Amino acid sequence: MSRRTEPPSLVRGRDGWRLRIDGAPDAPFDPADHDAGQRAALVDADGIDRALVALSPPLGIEALPTAEAEPLLAAYHDGVAELPSEFGAWAAVGLADPAPAALSALLDRGFVGACVPAGALDDPDGVARLGPVLETLERRDAPLLVHPGPAPTGAAAGPSWWPAVTDYVAAMQRAWYAFAVWGRPAHPRLRVCFAMLAGLAPLHRERLVARGGRPVSDPDVFLDTSSYGARAIDAVVREVGVDRLVYGSDRPVISATELSLGNAMEVALRERNPLHLLGSTSLEIAA
Numbered sequence: 001m002s003r004r005t006e007p008p009s010l011v012r013g014r015d016g017w018r019l020r021i022d023g024a025p026d027a028p029f030d031p032a033d034h035d036a037g038q039r040a041a042l043v044d045a046d047g048i049d050r051a052l053v054a055l056s057p058p059l060g061i062e063a064l065p066t067a068e069a070e071p072l073l074a075a076y077h078d079g080v081a082e083l084p085s086e087f088g089a090w091a092a093v094g095l096a097d098p099a100p101a102a103l104s105a106l107l108d109r110g111f112v113g114a115c116v117p118a119g120a121l122d123d124p125d126g127v128a129r130l131g132p133v134l135e136t137l138e139r140r141d142a143p144l145l146v147h148p149g150p151a152p153t154g155a156a157a158g159p160s161w162w163p164a165v166t167d168y169v170a171a172m173q174r175a176w177y178a179f180a181v182w183g184r185p186a187h188p189r190l191r192v193c194f195a196m197l198a199g200l201a202p203l204h205r206e207r208l209v210a211r212g213g214r215p216v217s218d219p220d221v222f223l224d225t226s227s228y229g230a231r232a233i234d235a236v237v238r239e240v241g242v243d244r245l246v247y248g249s250d251r252p253v254i255s256a257t258e259l260s261l262g263n264a265m266e267v268a269l270r271e272r273n274p275l276h277l278l279g280s281t282s283l284e285i286a287a
Contacts, residue, residue: 001072008059021059024163040086042251048270051249053080054090057117057149058163066096077106090115090145093133100136112278113142117149118168118175118194127182134187143191143277145224146175146198164227172199180216193222193246193277197232202239222277224248225269230261237265246273 001019002010008021010029017029032038043051055061055076061069073092080089091103091111103114114137120126127134137144148168158166176198183190194201202223205215223240225233226248237245247269261269 008061008064019059023167024058025160027160036083036087039251040084043086046249048086048247050086050088052088052090052112053083054115054145054147055092057115057119057147058168060150062092062095062117062120063150064094064096066094069094069096077109077111081109088112093130095120095129095150098130098133100132103133103136104140107136107140107142113137113144115145115147118146118171119150121146121183122171122174122178124178124182127178127186131186134183134190138187138190141279143193143279145193145195146172146179147195148172168196169199172196173201173204176201179221180218184216184218184221189220191220191222191277191279193224195224195248196226196250197223197228197236197245200228200232200236202236205239219243222246222273226250233261242268243273243276245269246277 001008002012002017004010008019011018011020011026015028017031018026019029020026039051055073061072061076063069064072073094076092077089080087083089089111091106091114093099093103093114093116095117107113114133116130116133121130134144136142148164148171172194176194179192183192208215217240222244223236224246227250233245242265245268
């Protein structure tokens with residue numbers, strides 16, 4: 001990233017490293033935030049047996065032309081494969097040439113599933129383009145994580161928090177509905193997790209019904225709780241039920257949300273539901 005002259009890139013200035021991506025102001029980047037030992041200590045402090053990490057799609061790496069994306073994706077996959085045992089990881093998928101064979105090889109290496117940007121899965125063309133990747137996950141009994149991204153193009157018009165509470169929320173809502181309409185019929189056995197409670201898409205049930213849509217309960221679609229607190233979680237539980245939520249954090253972007261949900265809810269979000277989503281080991285879904 002530090003060798004790149006165009007976003008996404010790392011730029012060194014007088015005040016240290018800064019991350020540059022399309023559609024957002026430059027953000028401070030402290031390499032210490034990504035120290036494997038410190039992150040492992042945070043996993044232990046959070047009471048998590050094992051955490052899954054994902055390449056952050058808002059960086060825009062997956063959306064780069066193949067020749068630019070491949071070295072960065074390879075560096076990510078090789079790097080996370082060397083993390084301590086406290087961590088597992090989601091595979092990343094290049095969008096210019098979604099390669100099911102490459103994904104299958106990563107699953108063979110121990111990656112638990114694939115993470116794709118919400119913007120790549122928000123219409124029928126996107127679902128069809130990623131079809132071979134989704135079919136591979138379905139056949140291998142591996143889940144899909146849908147995360148905000150890729151980053152919006154153009155200069156950011158608002159404050160630093162603007163993309164996170166506008167573009168990302170809207171993108172997650174579009175992907176949620178797109179999967180229900182086009183993704184699920186094409187991939188009936190695929191387990192899917194939407195980060196950040198799918199931008200609270202389930203809470204728009206009344207508006208959906210009023211406009212002629214039909215809400216469908218899907219036991220193989222999950223929502224992770226990253227960046228939301230007890231109030232939003234309670235509202236979503238009332239709409240979809242507790243069995244559809246898994247615990248997620250937004251480390252290292254923000255600290256883990258302190259939740260007081262009660263023992264039964266904690267067991268569901270941190271143990272029982274992740275078992276259903278992942279099909280094997282109880283893990284945290286970390287964005």
